[in-house]
Amino acid sequence: MDDSSPRLPTRTDLFLTYGKIGLIGFGGINAWARRVLVEEKCWLTEQEYAETLGLGQVLPGPNALNAAIMVGDRFHGAVGALLASCSMFGGPLIILMGLAVLYDSYGEVPLVKAVLAGVAAAAAGMVLGTAVKMTQKLKPTLALLAVGLCALAAAGFFRVPLPMVVLGLAPFGILASWYGARRK
Amino acid sequence: MTATIFWQLLLGFGAISLVSVGGGIAVLPEMHRLVVDVHGWMSDADFARRFALAQAAPGPNVLVVGLFGWHVGGILGMLTASAAMTVPTSLMAFGFSRLRARLLGRPWLRIVECGLVPIAVGLIAASGLILAQGSAESWVTIALTVASSIFVWRTDFSPLWVLGAGAIIGALVL
Numbered sequence: 167m168d169d170s171s172p173r174l175p176t177r178t179d180l181f182l183t184y185g186k187i188g189l190i191g192f193g194g195i196n197a198w199a200r201r202v203l204v205e206e207k208c209w210l211t212e213q214e215y216a217e218t219l220g221l222g223q224v225l226p227g228p229n230a231l232n233a234a235i236m237v238g239d240r241f242h243g244a245v246g247a248l249l250a251s252c253s254m255f256g257g258p259l260i261i262l263m264g265l266a267v268l269y270d271s272y273g274e275v276p277l278v279k280a281v282l283a284g285v286a287a288a289a290a291g292m293v294l295g296t297a298v299k300m301t302q303k304l305k306p307t308l309a310l311l312a313v314g315l316c317a318l319a320a321a322g323f324f325r326v327p328l329p330m331v332v333l334g335l336a337p338f339g340i341l342a343s344w345y346g347a348r349r350k
Numbered sequence: 351m352t353a354t355i356f357w358q359l360l361l362g363f364g365a366i367s368l369v370s371v372g373g374g375i376a377v378l379p380e381m382h383r384l385v386v387d388v389h390g391w392m393s394d395a396d397f398a399r400r401f402a403l404a405q406a407a408p409g410p411n412v413l414v415v416g417l418f419g420w421h422v423g424g425i426l427g428m429l430t431a432s433a434a435m436t437v438p439t440s441l442m443a444f445g446f447s448r449l450r451a452r453l454l455g456r457p458w459l460r461i462v463e464c465g466l467v468p469i470a471v472g473l474i475a476a477s478g479l480i481l482a483q484g485s486a487e488s489w490v491t492i493a494l495t496v497a498s499s500i501f502v503w504r505t506d507f508s509p510l511w512v513l514g515a516g517a518i519i520g521a522l523v524l
Contacts, residue, residue: 191408192513193481196474205506213467220466223473225446227439228412229373235440239447247444251436258409259416259432266420266428269403277521282406284520285513286481287491291498292509293478299503300471310468317472322479327379328372332469340465347461 175209177242177249183207184234185253189261193289195230195254197296203237210237212303223332230254309342351423356430358389359423363415363434370439372473373412381415391422405481412436490523 175183183202191198196219203210210218222232231251238250272278297318306314317335320326326334362384370377378401385391392400400421404414412435419431453459482495498512 188409190510191410193405194477195410197478198509201509216467216470217463220463220470221446221450222443223372223470224466225439225443226368226370227443228370228410228436230410231412231436231440232443235443236447236450239444239451244444247440247447251440255410255413255432255436258407258413259428261409262404262407262413262416263420263425263428265403265407266417280520280524281517282520283485283487283491283524284494284516284518286406286485286516287494287520288498288512288516290478290481290485291495291500292502292512293474293481294495295478295499295502295509297471297475297478298499300474302503304467304471306468310464313465314468314472314475317469318475318479320476321473322476328376328473329369331473332372335469335472336466338465339467339469340462342468343461343465347457347464 173208175207175241177245179207180238180241180246181249181253184238184250185257188254189257191230191258192285193293196233197293199230199233200296200300209241212300216300216304224336307342307346309345310339313339313342351426351430355423355427359419359427359430360434362388363419363431364438367435367439381418385418389422391418396421405484488524490519494519 187195187199187202200215200219204212204215218233218236219229221236222229225232231254234250234254235247238246238248240246242249301311301314313335316338317331320331320335321328363381366377366380366384369380382397386394386397397418400417401414404411404417407413413432415435416428416432419427419429421427423430450459478499482492485495486492494516498509498516501507501512502509
């Protein structure tokens with residue numbers, strides 16, 4: 167089958183794909199989930215993924231997990247939600263157990279620290295690049311773009327607590343979206 | 351792990367998870383209060399180191415609670431803390447997902463969902479910025495971050511390439 171054509175995932179697909187997203191999810195899950203679900207698998211469009219993640223942020227709980235549950239439910243109901251969330255957490259949890267044991271002995275080795283610093287810097291760039299790419303593809307109206315920049319400034323520069331950013335900006339985002347829809 | 355610690359982990363992280371709007375990391379200060387101030391399970395520096403370790407590992411950032419649990423209760427503590435932090439809100443997300451399916455197609459739901467999109471993208475950018483500030487130790491790491499963001503933005507190659515490059519450059523130069 168042509169890799170670029172959209173197709174629906176089986177339960178095994180869902181389990182394996184979320185397992186992979188968890189294991190390669192350096193710097194946080196969201197940028198990777200978007201990369202795999204939108205670009206590699208074409209299960210969701212750019213817009214659908216961003217909407218799911220937006221809902222995941224308004225609900226309490228880890229937003230990547232909330233998004234995984236909604237994506238799993240969308241394709242395979244309760245079973246899908248369980249498969250996606252468990253496989254996303256299972257792999258990293260096992261790695262973390264290994265790290266917890268190793269870190270106390272090797273965490274201060276200079277080479278380990280240097281490699282981790284290099285990966286961390288690259289992962290930061292990866293997350294930033296993803297945000298730029300999403301903005302470019304979503305083609306937001308000016309009002310929506312302004313809301314997005316406010317979220318970036320509040321959370322990234324001024325370190326406003328996230329619940330306040332999300333709940334404070336949501337009404338403005340909805341207003342901007344309503345205004346955009348009315349003008350169409 | 352004693353029964354007391356089991357309940358302290360379960361109730362402490364369970365309560366925190368319910369207010370973690372915006373993501374698990376949004377409640378990091380609250381976790382600090384629970385782990386360091388209230389129970390005195392670890393020092394300030396220990397807390398920061400464990401957080402950095404969870405950041406460096408792949409997977410959801412919220413897994414750091416597993417490391418806190420590990421510290422006080424071994425493997426059972428890790429599983430208890432992780433479950434307390436994720437299960438209750440997961441059930442809520444599932445319930446919401448069902449509700450959303452029933453409301454699908456209502457115009458106001460479309461408007462609300464579109465309105466939340468810029469917040470989702472803005473917060474991804476913000477977390478990238480915070481990660482970049484944390485990792486900006488020298489001009490090498492800053493250059494690495496800039497090169498990596500351009501690579502991911504302008505190409506469709508897997509970002510694993512830049513992470514690999516980051517590891518190699520880190521080992522050689524830093």
